[in-house]
Amino acid sequence: MGGYGSGRWRLSTKTLTEECLSIDINELNRQSLLQPGLCYSWHWYSIPEEDASILICSCTGRLDLKYTVIVGSITREVNDSVLLSHSTCTYGSRPWFICPGCGTRAGKLYLKNGLFRCRHCHRLVYHSQRQNKISRLLSRIHRIKRKLGGELIVGVSFPCKPKGMHWQTYQKIFLNCKVVEEQVYKAVQETLKLRKLA
Secondary structure (H helix, E strand, C coil), rough: CCCCCCHHHCCCCCCEHHHHHEEHHHHHHCCCCCCCCEEEEEEECCCCCCCCCEEEEEEEEEEEEEEEEEEEEEEEEEEEEEEEEEEECCCCEEEEEEECCCCCEEEEEEEEECEEEEECCCCCCCHHCCCHHHHHHHHHHHHHHHHHHHCCCCCCCCCCCCCCCCCCHHHHHHHHHHHHHHHHHHHHHHHHHHHHHH
8 A cells, every 4th residue: 555655645746727827718608709800808817916818809710819928037929829619519509619739629728838728738637636535525515505605514504595496406405415425424434444554
């Protein structure tokens, strides 16, 4: 049995998706910003004093991106084009980016090393991929309770049904949360057993 730093317990040194600026095609589509002929600035705000932005021009079948990046002490102007595609779904069609790096479809492109590329091209990982089993389960419980406006503590009484929510929906959420809580307790017991055996 491997110790700390061996096997699957090795901490990932890959950058997190949450650490990168990104553009989400579904968000652009929701705001009707994929229509050909539009040019607009897209902004990210990390703190009030800092503002990062790019110029996006929407053309037929592609988006043109224009932005400035600073790498070390070098300032570089970047002009990049991202092709678009669509897939059919129940309610019409869904837009996708075609990653300029690998040519695969992607819903989001991330900025790293001065270029917007898909998560796989930049070797990015999600925060949840760095979590152990117990942390992932607790995160699921937190997400459920946060939606209902309850306390983010396992074992605390479940939040009351929000006004306007159907009882059937509430009951389904409640049972789902209880199943995940049981999984947390089992995972904790397994971890404690393994520590005793070590």
